[in-house]
Amino acid sequence: MFDDLRDLYQEVILDHGRKPRNFRRLDDPDRTARGDNPMCGDRIELFLKLGADGGIADVAFQGRGCAISTASASLLTELVKGKTAAQAHALADGFRQLAMTGTCPACEAALADDMERLQPLSGVHEFPSRVKCATLAWHTLNAALDGSKETSSE
Amino acid sequence: MFDDLRDLYQEVILDHGRKPRNFRRLDDPDRTARGDNPMCGDRIELFLKLGADGGIADVAFQGRGCAISTASASLLTELVKGKTAAQAHALADGFRQLAMTGTCPACEAALADDMERLQPLSGVHEFPSRVKCATLAWHTLNAALDGSKETSSE
Amino acid sequence: MSLDLSRIRADFPILSQQIRGKDLVFLDSGASAQKPRVVIDAMIRCMEQRYANVHRGAYWLSEAATEDYEAARGAVAGFLNASDPREVIFTKNSTEAINLVAHSWGRGVLRPGQAVLISELEHHANIIPWQMLRDAHGIELRVARATDAGELDIEDVAAKLADGKAGLVAITHMSNVLGTVTPAERLVAMAHAAGARILFDGSQAAVHRRVDMQALGADFYAFTGHKLYGPTGIGVLWARLEHQERMPPFLGGGDMISSVTFERSEWAPPPAKFEAGTPAIVEAVGLHAAIDYVSALGMAAIETHERDLVDHAMRRLTDIEGLSLLGRAQDRGGVFAFTLDNAHAHDLATLLDRAGIAVRAGRHCAEPLHTRFGVEGGTVRASFGLYTTQGEIDFLAEALVKAREFFA
């Protein structure tokens, strides 16, 4: 009945959705931001710890969301750790592109490995109402890096 | 081009429209009322002088209106003079019936002569947006008799 | 008299569509209902044969359009068994209807310090306008509780009316999440006994039951065209003339005045006073056709059909492991909100969509109600229309079982 949905809900997604990585509060974070998707009531909180060089030393999240937004946030935390703010913004841009169109031809070669790991989320581009679930964490990341407190994917 | 409109604009109407009878203010009236038709901006003022018996001793009107509302007011003044309030109300009811449907089968025999004189206005029933023009003066008459000050045919 | 479902379904062009190769199983009528051909045809005829702006046009087309527009008002009055068509004010939807009352009657008649009593069952459309009135005008906002079964807690209503401070009770006639139908007659009696006026948000109820303004005795009643198989862009506020008389206008503009100078304007008599600007002419004509359609089927027959659907859905849904229904009111209509273990509402809706089933996921514009029932994320909601079949409910139930496996 739902076989063609295995494209959207690939095993990686279901796995990260069920057992999100870095799913906790950071003590004493340097930056936090909240993201809201009023459409489905999803809400996440993202915590960043910045290194002396301004890079992302640690990152974690909490909140409640669907499999897709949870998996996306979970993958995010794995990928942006160790990146500079500029690198993280670039990856967020690339991911938004991927989620909306299914590919990111404009993405730099430097992002290739990360984009590869995000590939399982590319299926959302066929589900307009779910794109926002996938991008929520990334909007929130941008907001946290820019120092704004709240964001909404609507 | 407008030949079939001779039914609506019969000579009587055009004549009363051009040269309305009793078109003046009454000095020291016992009752006055104003009638408004916001649809076309028509506005009339009706003046009544009552006799010792409560009957309509004199009646006149002023204002500005289309041929139909002016003719209707003019005919009204000719017809209700000398009538009791009850007779005038009955005639107003009969006329409203005539204007809306083209006839007044329910009208009492006592009204027959008056209704005959109002017959030229019966053509308005085919012009829904003009019925209010024809009935404006009669609404105003009712209002004057009942002692209310203003009325609107809308 | 029972409904001939296959004939009815043929009346709705959209229902015979295939979506991604699957038959459409439309279970989101509570959000907005589909339109029968007669409604579409009435709108076409209006635009092709009898269209012009209404009122104040002294020519045939404008007279025809005015006649049709006012006939629609008459049809609504008949549908509600109102005693006078002037009690019917056309708005753009329920939301505007409720805002109109909050704004005009709320600021014009309610006094600061008085209270408005709503309930935990409300749709945002019957919450936010009163919050805005509270903040602008200094009234107190009280909220009557819902019981765990999802019914209105009548004792709490009584308690919150007891001090006589409530000037208005504004309550849903049927919850768009739980399906609960509130005891309207009783609420009218309670409100009036406490010296308060009462407004019903009938957005859901008017679609599923016969409502009768003369029998009910309420003060205001709001509903919306697009849920009643009519077009978008039109709603109704039924309001007693005595209230309309006392209310200042809401929107200012053409057609709602009787005279204008720059110094002051005089308002037109009700209901024109509340219908500023060019109204939704084509939509009124469409709503008229929708009312004729449901009236010809018979609201009683529709109610019976929906009662059968509710019983059937109750049996099928409560059978499903891991499914939790929100609310189990005695008196309820065809709206079911639920959660399923392991599956977030949004993921579930996406799965069902792939099977051709249209349901809504989220909080259905009733966030406080979800909070009340401890649902943090959202629920999936299946809501029925007069064209819904038991077969569709069976298909939903099967799909839910499979969906649970998918996410297990």
Added chain:
Amino acid sequence: MSLDLSRIRADFPILSQQIRGKDLVFLDSGASAQKPRVVIDAMIRCMEQRYANVHRGAYWLSEAATEDYEAARGAVAGFLNASDPREVIFTKNSTEAINLVAHSWGRGVLRPGQAVLISELEHHANIIPWQMLRDAHGIELRVARATDAGELDIEDVAAKLADGKAGLVAITHMSNVLGTVTPAERLVAMAHAAGARILFDGSQAAVHRRVDMQALGADFYAFTGHKLYGPTGIGVLWARLEHQERMPPFLGGGDMISSVTFERSEWAPPPAKFEAGTPAIVEAVGLHAAIDYVSALGMAAIETHERDLVDHAMRRLTDIEGLSLLGRAQDRGGVFAFTLDNAHAHDLATLLDRAGIAVRAGRHCAEPLHTRFGVEGGTVRASFGLYTTQGEIDFLAEALVKAREFFA
């Protein structure tokens, strides 16, 4: 590029109708325009194939409807050359659009004691909301004069802005009675130089000219769908995002909030904040089709055609003995209001109707303007659309001559 009138007329089903055996000569487009087949078809397609409530539906039909609704917003933004589609707020008509500004921006941003400057040219929709704001909020209402030619008296505007008390200028972009087009760019410069914001009532102008928000630089612009060959039940308020951010919402309800508790609610970002409740989905789709239709013809071509009609009408109408035109502005569109000796406007309209000519009689929701021009009763108004022909104007002129004889 000129318009192919016979093809265009074939696009409008209603124009091929006979009314009481006479060809329809529809000269009331200023009140509401007729609808081309593409608009009707788009609405049918919406209801038969792509209908559901928008936003928050995680299924195909709702996604399709949402896409169509938002595409309509994009089309309006393109039509107005707005820099961002979020500047486009859908309302039910122009009247609601102006009331929205008067209410939200007026009470939220204007301070008591500040002034709003309107003009003698205004439609009631751009008078009454400001009177209501004056009475509720204590602002001063100023009225710029019209000259005897029916133009806006620019010196009077300057004088009334001179003390810097005006917070808002709210002026028609084209008079619905005189046809006068106001010097919009100049007014923007004057308003801004005086520290005021500026709103245009574009209900008439947007139909006849290309309007360009980026070039104009105004703050608010309102227009209405049904005059632009679109459906009833939909209008547009274009508003800069910075203003939208500062404005409290107008109607409260679903879709305009981001979170709700009974204590307080948070508003959704613009423009959702101003679109409470189920929007006019089908009507937005119809308006989109109307915009595509006029855009394909080209606003420049439409303007040229209408300029020819205006020149022709000027010649033909000024030839008629006993006819007095209201206003003779240099820059004008296809709207002519006049009186005729011996014939009251209403009688005249009835006569013309019998010849198949649809014109409006009265004060056209601009009572103070009629007072200004010394017209006590009303005028007859003939207004043109893109489908109007010179032949129709000739026919009107002949009928007027005969009508004068009729009443002589």
